[in-house]
Structures are given as structure tokens and as C-alpha cells.
Amino acid sequence: MEAPPLTQQDGSAVLSDLAKAVGRFAENDGDCITAIPELTLHRRSATTEPVHCIYGFGVGITVSGKKRVALGEEVFDYSAGQSLLTTLDLPVVTHVTQASSAKPFLGLMLRLDSRAIVQAAAEMALPQPSRDCSYRAMSLGDLDPTLLGTVTRLVELLAEPRLIPQIAPLLQQEIVVRLLAGRHGPQLQRLVAVGSPGQQVAQSMAWLKMNFTRPVLADDLAASVHMSPSTFRQHFRAVAGMSPMQYLKQLRLQEARQLMLNQGIDAGTAGIRVGYESASQFSREYARLFGAPPLRDIRRMREAA
Incomplete structure (x- = not known):
């Protein structure tokens, strides 16, 4: 018997859990490198000036506050519970647009492996993306509570460093599968076609x-x-x-x-x-x-x- 779908209230609870997990390990402002090489955590207690940088292949998630990323003339604003998928190395201009000491900006970045995407896509019976769906190297979307829950478990795993080598790859594989099955799926499929x-x-x-x-x-x-x-x-x-x-x-x-x-x-x-x-x-x-x-x-x- 299938589990009932998660409600919006469930999603808010999962996002709150993720915010607590990120805040626990990113205690100070800045970018926090973690024991999981592909995962970085980010905290800002005030808005920031625009910064030029290169986004690599991965998914960024805003957990609290708001962030803006400009790619050429296109602007992406994303807030708590939203994700920005980048499938190629892209030069962007980015800055935090909503943050305070009382409610800091919290976010994370998870680098993805193209080989894992190819393998998972080959094993999944996914519908082909519509030809009307144009491929973009950067796409914005909401994350479903189930995927947020998996990301939360990955962050919480930082509290058990001895288990990271065994469990982190399994959670990262689940994240890849859920990304392919979700709204970012067509962009990932077009990348590997x-x-x-x-x-x-x-x-x-x-x-x-x-x-x-x-x-x-x-x-x-x-x-x-x-x-x-x-x-x-x-x-x-x-x-x-x-x-x-x-x-x-x-x-x-x-x-x-x-x-x-x-x-x-x-x-x-x-x-x-x-x-x-x-x-x-x-x-x-x-x-x-x-x-x-x-x-x-x-x-x-x-x-x-």
C-alpha cells in the first residue's frame, strides 16, 4: 500500500528540520566545507553585494532567506524551499537579498556527478521530455517534501562522521533519482541525451x-x-x-x-x-x-x- 502524499504542512515541517540541521553545522557567517566533499553549507546574517563567480554542476537550495542569481540577462530569485539546478559551468552574478541576524540566510550546495545522472537515467523508465521543453543550463523550481527530507538526512549525517563513507553515497543516489523524477528531470535528461x-x-x-x-x-x-x-x-x-x-x-x-x-x-x-x-x-x-x-x-x- 502506497504512503499518502505529503501535505503543504508536512513540507513546512521538513523545511524547518532542514533549517535546524544547516544552522547546527553552519554556526558562523560564511561558506562551510563539510566532511561530505560534494556538500557545502552557507550562512549570511545580512544581505550581500553582488559577487561574480562560476556555478558548477549541482543543485543549490535556499533553506531560509532569499538569494538572487543573474545569468546574462536572466535573473533567478529563489527563496526557502526552492532550488536552482545548474547543469554546466556557468559564470553568474549572485547575492543574498534577504537575511538578518535574527533570521539569517541559510543554504546549501550539492555537487552532482554526471556519471551518476547517466546511470540512474538509464535504469529509470522515465518519459521522454517534450520537444517543446527547451533545454536550459540553469532552472529554478520548488522541491517536494520527500526530496527535502532526503537532503535533511544527508546534512544530519554530518553528526556521525564514521558513517559518512557508507551512508552518504546512498543518500546522494536517492537525491539524484528524485531529481530525475521531479520537475528538474527534463533538464537533466536533456543534458545526458x-x-x-x-x-x-x-x-x-x-x-x-x-x-x-x-x-x-x-x-x-x-x-x-x-x-x-x-x-x-x-x-x-x-x-x-x-x-x-x-x-x-x-x-x-x-x-x-x-x-x-x-x-x-x-x-x-x-x-x-x-x-x-x-x-x-x-x-x-x-x-x-x-x-x-x-x-x-x-x-x-x-x-x-
């Missing part, structure tokens, strides 16, 4: 991430996945929210920023290392993305830290 435009764009993006310092032409990328240049650009923008060259530019500029911030490299050297031949072009595009020239931006970030 062999020969689909989404997979071809993902292949190009993976190559760009490994080779962004090299000279790149969009037409060559299109040829590598056997698409015409116009079709490739159309699919790339539909998936990533930006053109191939805009994606490449953001990869280069974010890497240059990290080199200057973490290794003390000067702007000219950082620009050359990430593939720029012109120092003036590097400085101009850097200021356009981050709102200030390299030296002023790095000084501002260090003062803020």
Missing part, C-alpha cells in the same frame, strides 16, 4: 573551460560539434544565456581576477596568462565586467575582506 544540442554545447563549454587561454574562433567550435555557426550560436545562447565569445571572455576575466587576488600577479601578466594579447583591451573588458579597472577592483576586494 546522446547527440542532443544540449550535450554538444556542453562538450564545447567543457573544452573552453580547459583551453580558454588559447585563441578561439566560434566557427571552429561549431565545426567541432558538427553544427553550422549560426545554429551553434543559437543553441549555445539558449543553453548558457550568452554567446560563446561572451562565455569565453568571462572565463578569462574571472581567472585573471583570481590570479591577481590570490597570487599577487600584476594586471598585465594576468591578462597575458588568460589569453589576452592587448593590455588595454584586457583592462577595458575587465572594468566593464567588474565595474572597476583591475588594480582598483583588487584593492577594493582586499579592503572588503
Whole structure:
């Protein structure tokens, strides 16, 4: 006999349990790395300024408060109980929009394994996604209480470190299966569909991430996945929210920023290392993305830290 479906009240109770679990282990503001390598917890006691970063393949869940993520011109606002699935490495601008010391923002990020997605999708009798459902590398949706319950058990497992190696993989597998069976399922299925435009764009993006310092032409990328240049650009923008060259530019500029911030490299050297031949072009595009020239931006970030 099947269990009755969970009600909205049940969902609120599960979300409350998840908030208590996250708050227990993320006691201070910041990003908390956990004993489960794929899981990070996040806490903020005030709203934050927009930050440029790259979201990898995973699912982010807001447990308390609100957060905003901008991908190109598209904006995603998600609040408690909602999740943001990212199926490819994407440069985004993100900030917490609702948080206070009395009710801090709480969230978590769970990295996903594409091999686990492929294997689970192959074993499940899932309906094929509708052709009318366009593939996007980022999608927002509510999480059902059952999936939230599994995530809660994964966070609570941090209190039993000796059991993590045995139990965490089982809970992560259940999360993957429930994601495939839920509203994020069509996006995950389109990612793993062999020969689909989404997979071809993902292949190009993976190559760009490994080779962004090299000279790149969009037409060559299109040829590598056997698409015409116009079709490739159309699919790339539909998936990533930006053109191939805009994606490449953001990869280069974010890497240059990290080199200057973490290794003390000067702007000219950082620009050359990430593939720029012109120092003036590097400085101009850097200021356009981050709102200030390299030296002023790095000084501002260090003062803020």
C-alpha cells in the first residue's frame, strides 16, 4: 500500500528540520566545507553585494532567506524551499537579498556527478521530455517534501562522521533519482541525451573551460560539434544565456581576477596568462565586467575582506 502524499504542512515541517540541521553545522557567517566533499553549507546574517563567480554542476537550495542569481540577462530569485539546478559551468552574478541576524540566510550546495545522472537515467523508465521543453543550463523550481527530507538526512549525517563513507553515497543516489523524477528531470535528461544540442554545447563549454587561454574562433567550435555557426550560436545562447565569445571572455576575466587576488600577479601578466594579447583591451573588458579597472577592483576586494 502506497504512503499518502505529503501535505503543504508536512513540507513546512521538513523545511524547518532542514533549517535546524544547516544552522547546527553552519554556526558562523560564511561558506562551510563539510566532511561530505560534494556538500557545502552557507550562512549570511545580512544581505550581500553582488559577487561574480562560476556555478558548477549541482543543485543549490535556499533553506531560509532569499538569494538572487543573474545569468546574462536572466535573473533567478529563489527563496526557502526552492532550488536552482545548474547543469554546466556557468559564470553568474549572485547575492543574498534577504537575511538578518535574527533570521539569517541559510543554504546549501550539492555537487552532482554526471556519471551518476547517466546511470540512474538509464535504469529509470522515465518519459521522454517534450520537444517543446527547451533545454536550459540553469532552472529554478520548488522541491517536494520527500526530496527535502532526503537532503535533511544527508546534512544530519554530518553528526556521525564514521558513517559518512557508507551512508552518504546512498543518500546522494536517492537525491539524484528524485531529481530525475521531479520537475528538474527534463533538464537533466536533456543534458545526458546522446547527440542532443544540449550535450554538444556542453562538450564545447567543457573544452573552453580547459583551453580558454588559447585563441578561439566560434566557427571552429561549431565545426567541432558538427553544427553550422549560426545554429551553434543559437543553441549555445539558449543553453548558457550568452554567446560563446561572451562565455569565453568571462572565463578569462574571472581567472585573471583570481590570479591577481590570490597570487599577487600584476594586471598585465594576468591578462597575458588568460589569453589576452592587448593590455588595454584586457583592462577595458575587465572594468566593464567588474565595474572597476583591475588594480582598483583588487584593492577594493582586499579592503572588503
